[in-house]
Amino acid sequence: MAATRKLRMGMVGGGPGAFIGPVHRLAAEMDGKIQVVAGAFSQSAERSRAAGERFGIDPGRAYADYRQMIEEERKRSDGIDFVVITTPNHLHLPIALAALEAGIPVMSDKPATATYEEALALEAAVAKSGLPYGLTHTYAGYAMVRHARAMCSAGRLGKIRKVAVEYFQGWMSKPIEATGHKQAAWRSDPAQNGQGGSIGDIGTHAFHLLEYVSGLHVTSINATLRNVVEGRRLDDDCNAFLRLSNGAAGSLACSQVAAGELNELRLRIYGETGSLEFRQQDPNRLIVKWLDGPEEIHHAAAPYLSADALAVGRTPPGHPEGYLEAFAVLYREFADALVSWQEGDKNPLPPTLPGIEAGVRGMRFIDRVIESNRKEGWVEF
């Protein structure tokens, strides 16, 4: 009886100064199913080696170019099982294409690509390759998001009538991209980030969460974008109306200039007989309000939760899990799917794991918001 082999991950991006690279490493390895073994962490060989050392990998597997990584790893008997992409957005597509062409599955940070057209190209490539592709819409990994989704799916609220999602941050309230803030700089540069500013960085999360939990699709949108901070090259604030596939309506708001807010992602869903509220900063609780009867607070890991919610937790009730655990849930699902795929399953990805379809819809969202803002009115999705 052999120990379960850990899946081998090769990371692109995540060099010194990166925020999300180390988060991917930690999340990927948390549940003991994945190990980072290679990386093209930076386009500087020296910086890539430094990052690799920090991650504890073999120095020979810290590459300065993702193409080189793919090429070299293919030759190894213990080569990587999949690539994870954690770079700025404009590199998502070429890296993904390179991996897929080499027959290597892909896990990607969001948004899927830099433009909607790129997303369609990627969708085609994924389909053609037949390879697993996952997208880290982190918030989909929270147990209470899974519980909310299960409640909607089971019709617990009656027909959904109204949704409201917002994602407010304040960290870009000043023009920090002009003063050397690396995270702000690439996010404010259309060449690296794509055309969506706040809507690309956080609006896509809000949009995904809404569709993921409600089970509904946005069918049309009326959005207004602003560049609140003078000189900023991309939107930093958005308000949008939504129409949904079942006739419900709603709103989506996001902002990076909501001074004082940290990472306030909040979703509310109103049905005929009750409503749900999830706040990412308080992720171990789901507030459930009934038209008739007391308000309820559902707690993570409690035995009365839906099976989908219980499936993803690691600790007993009252022992809070957080952002990193949510992230790790997606990696765990991806890892399990990858093993199935390696064993021959052609459609191993579970419906709970965001993939290329979510990626395309997210990029379509950005595209439609920009078009609606230009027209100052409704556009079809």
Next chain:
Amino acid sequence: MAATRKLRMGMVGGGPGAFIGPVHRLAAEMDGKIQVVAGAFSQSAERSRAAGERFGIDPGRAYADYRQMIEEERKRSDGIDFVVITTPNHLHLPIALAALEAGIPVMSDKPATATYEEALALEAAVAKSGLPYGLTHTYAGYAMVRHARAMCSAGRLGKIRKVAVEYFQGWMSKPIEATGHKQAAWRSDPAQNGQGGSIGDIGTHAFHLLEYVSGLHVTSINATLRNVVEGRRLDDDCNAFLRLSNGAAGSLACSQVAAGELNELRLRIYGETGSLEFRQQDPNRLIVKWLDGPEEIHHAAAPYLSADALAVGRTPPGHPEGYLEAFAVLYREFADALVSWQEGDKNPLPPTLPGIEAGVRGMRFIDRVIESNRKEGWVEF
């Protein structure tokens, strides 16, 4: 030295089954400056007498018609000092006009009238009469609303960039107007209520609170209305984008079909350096979040509050005041203004007390929302 004379109030509306009439009585009398002495509580003489008895007034002063009340009370040496209007909206204008023409000041429930045209007519009548006119936008009476207003006015948040106000209720989630619910019935009937459903009943409160606290004016609006409950004759749900006089933008949402919500009026204002949040259901706290520095919770009656906030409280910190106390603040301010006016002051109304200007803007709001919804796009305010 004589005891301070209480001002004598004559009420129109507030008969058996009314919600808001007894609230006006209680609020008016709370601070010991006003006493209800007369009323045309119902158009049924019998029901008016029954209400009068409940209010403890002289049976001879419970009238079945407001015109009769005005006529009879004018003849008395101890006649009413002012009229308060608590009827359905379509009666607001004729009653106010009758009082003003008789030289009697008016305190009115909101909205000021049933239509924008009526509001302009009322504005002219108030101006012509030179009489005090107050409007009970209750939420303006909360100490923490006063504090928020003072903070904005003092520039504590820097330039305001973004506002978000919402007023969600769930009580009309079912077609209760069709099954004998009196409060729902007149609110759903355009003939009694005017053209605005949720936007007239609660949207005007949200709109007023936003302008009252921020000190800004809405300059254009893009709104979408829905009648979510089948067969309902007026809107029960609204989402609106706003542009404000200083270039800021924002959103306003209201709903009577947000199942599970009770009376969730919530205002957030974002400036360059910080933000405010007020929730009507938690009215003794104001949440203040700074771009740099810890989040703060300001508590009612605490010595660090602004003078305007401290001026209206009655209890020490930690002893919660509520909706009725907020209501009573408006009556207290109106009473003080009335005494000044009786003593010769031509402009006795304090800027903190909503009056005819707020009334006209509120009716304009309803008018503009309906027009924007019709056009499916932006309209000037």
Next chain:
Amino acid sequence: MAATRKLRMGMVGGGPGAFIGPVHRLAAEMDGKIQVVAGAFSQSAERSRAAGERFGIDPGRAYADYRQMIEEERKRSDGIDFVVITTPNHLHLPIALAALEAGIPVMSDKPATATYEEALALEAAVAKSGLPYGLTHTYAGYAMVRHARAMCSAGRLGKIRKVAVEYFQGWMSKPIEATGHKQAAWRSDPAQNGQGGSIGDIGTHAFHLLEYVSGLHVTSINATLRNVVEGRRLDDDCNAFLRLSNGAAGSLACSQVAAGELNELRLRIYGETGSLEFRQQDPNRLIVKWLDGPEEIHHAAAPYLSADALAVGRTPPGHPEGYLEAFAVLYREFADALVSWQEGDKNPLPPTLPGIEAGVRGMRFIDRVIESNRKEGWVEF
């Protein structure tokens, strides 16, 4: 058909600078059943007149001595229906005795007297007189306290196993009694206040709330008192263990030197199958946690509440009531009882209104805490 006559109240205490006097006036009059018409507001004739003027009473009925008030009012056909006592504690007994001897019912601020012996004397006098006597343990007037009490009484939590009550304030964190703070000065003076400092002022509230809601009696107590602020003459901090009549156990803590706390009265009751939590600073909600099943929040005025809770509210769900409304509930119950008594009912006081029994138990509590602290161990109650 005549208008309902308001009951006439004569107040002792409440002169200029008083906190609780105006609160009693407001609370007594809130529901339209009582009117203050006379008072011995201060022992200075001038200050009493000034207070009377503020309250809007006939100047001839503002007395400088409570004995004079009682004597004069008895002679009037429209004399007072009852006396309310709002003085420092050492005057509670003589005033109450004077009123009872004159055949006048009494409503008293808490604690009932200055010492346990006095409380026994008062109990005997009340019994002998056959007159209604009420005690304003304000917190018993909250709707959600009534709801909690009804839930315990109905066995909703199973057998009660554990209680925890605490009442934390910070306003006496510095020796403010030495620097002219009137409220602190008399509360720190054993001659005016009696032997209990924090335990008399707020500990008695906590004790009463615990017994009132749980329906249990404290049977023994183990308490430790401290005078945290140097030079303070009475305790300002207390921790106590409790044993209760059904075998349950618990804790009671109070403090006036819990810096940063405002008026943090919080009660938790744990039964076999669930628990309750009430916080006075958030009084329109009751938190109910179940051993099996989601946590619940019960909201004031919601239709699913117990009848006792619904009986005392004035506003619909989501329209917060506060401290003054709770206070007024006790006055309303006292007024209704007084009318019944005037109509011949010998036992008109409802079980929901604290009376002399609660007063005696509260004074016994102070006595037992001091004794336990002296002995450094358990004492029978």
Next chain:
Amino acid sequence: MAATRKLRMGMVGGGPGAFIGPVHRLAAEMDGKIQVVAGAFSQSAERSRAAGERFGIDPGRAYADYRQMIEEERKRSDGIDFVVITTPNHLHLPIALAALEAGIPVMSDKPATATYEEALALEAAVAKSGLPYGLTHTYAGYAMVRHARAMCSAGRLGKIRKVAVEYFQGWMSKPIEATGHKQAAWRSDPAQNGQGGSIGDIGTHAFHLLEYVSGLHVTSINATLRNVVEGRRLDDDCNAFLRLSNGAAGSLACSQVAAGELNELRLRIYGETGSLEFRQQDPNRLIVKWLDGPEEIHHAAAPYLSADALAVGRTPPGHPEGYLEAFAVLYREFADALVSWQEGDKNPLPPTLPGIEAGVRGMRFIDRVIESNRKEGWVEF
């Protein structure tokens, strides 16, 4: 340049059905500095192998006996760097002694041993060995606990006057140890658990947190224990008064029969000028209340936090960390200390990491509580 070597961990306990074993694995490996490579997960060889497989270790290093593990691993050039103990309490001492005698550092779950006498023996063994010994008082790893500790240490609250710590759970509200609940069974068995029931399992956490944050020592204690559930062999509920080394006083309460509570560990510390509140179920916030000035909420990872708090976080503000991250902080500190020790540092353990001193004090706490309960009065610590 070589990749940083991960430290090799050998686990005792953590076999199938264990709760805390997998938590240790996850926490130990989270920051990429440690890898589990060996274990004596169960006394059944088969079950130990099954657990080892789940953890992904070499089957040859899954032992059925901790002594065997120690012996075999010592022989290997790639043998374990330290042992972690996750068994029931009665095995803590023998395992720790075996490891220390073999020259292997120890990380242990709490409490340190099963009895106070054992703790003294362990303390002597640790001292004699000169080896690093860490104790996983998990809650000491939260960033906001570190922040609270730093605030106390810096005197931000003035002199500490009062503390209140409580740890309430409800999961043992029924006699589940009698019906096959493994976690409840050994915790209720004095032979496996030691003499402290709730006080050993959770009271020691509360006690440690209090001393850890306040920087004060408990000097005497007055405690009362109960076995609330009939037939239970150990205490399931405790209330205790405390006296602290600077003259402050306080309370400690813990319960496993607080029905409806999940894992409600809450610490409040009151100083002359302000107070702190930490709730484990809301661990990314610290509530700070000032005697003068607004209440504050300090958020994890915010730049205004103390250096100690910022040192332990992994994610930006608004991205919640939880229980597992707190746990991992202790392992990260232990790993760093171990590397220093391997490089020759004789005193590598940082003061922020609980060690044998905390272990001895925790066992002394249990001993003193039991003695105080027996005496029904105060005992010296």
